[in-house]
Amino acid sequence: MILSLKEYITQITSEPGEVSIEEFLLKSTERFPGKVTFSTSFSYEDQVITHKILTNNFPISIFTLDTGRLFPETYSVWSATNEKYNTHIQAYTPDHSLLENFVSERGPNSFYESVQNRKDCCYIRKVDPLKRALKNNAMWITGLRAEHSIDRHDMPQVEWDEGNQIIKYHPLLHWTFDAVKEYINENNIPYNPLHDKGFVSIGCAPCTRAIRPGEDFRAGRWWWEDSVKKECGLHVNVVD
Ligand code: SF4
Secondary structure, eight states, rough: OOOHHHHHHHHHTTTTSSOOOOHHHHHHHHSTTOOOOEEEOOOOHHHHHHHHHHHTTTTOEHHHHHHHBOOOHHHHHHHHHHHHHOOOOEEOOHHHHHHHHHHHHHHTTGGGGGGGHHHHIIIHHHIIIHHHHHOOSSEOOOOOGGGHHHHHHHHOSSEEEEETTTEEETTTTOOOOOHHHHHHHHTTTOOOOGGGGGGGSOBBGGGGGOOOTOOOGGBOOOOSSSSOOOOOOBTTOOOO
């Protein structure tokens, strides 16, 4: 019997905590051959998932959104990752004509001037490329963790993303920061050195800053805006 995607979610929702991440990934690739994809920003969490995918040779595509405004450290860890795993992480970049018009008309740093400019910039540099990356896939794996934000505490590990019409799986949702760091160290995985300087999630350089211990990670993004407006469209209601 062929299950619909929503039926499949219902069937497997109870499973992620009962099977290992590796088993769950394997089952997903068997259920959706060639249609499971993982988005990495080369964060601590994403590096753990990349390691699991590539050392197990799971047939899962890995891509990143190269906004053109990332930190030099992010490009360095991207290169180091390609080298360590003998791979080439797929890059999705902004549509060049959209970006040319946007930057020409509003200036290179217009995101500081209004929420609308910031949202338009995020749409062109992140949301639109993401839609292209997810197209024709059935499952999207992310590195979201519940500890990052209060919004994520009740998030299911497997969920249906209505906007992108895709199943989302968050394998590290319930991992602690210490568990992630330990896994990185034990497996000698390359990581972004900005994590050692107080950066929790690392996005575009002009829009990300370090936070103090205990601060919500939203404090590290778009700090000049009201906190209720901080959302870029990658994950509804959360910053990424
Ligand atoms: Fe633009 Fe900042 Fe959004 Fe990056 S995070 S796409 S630079 S507004």
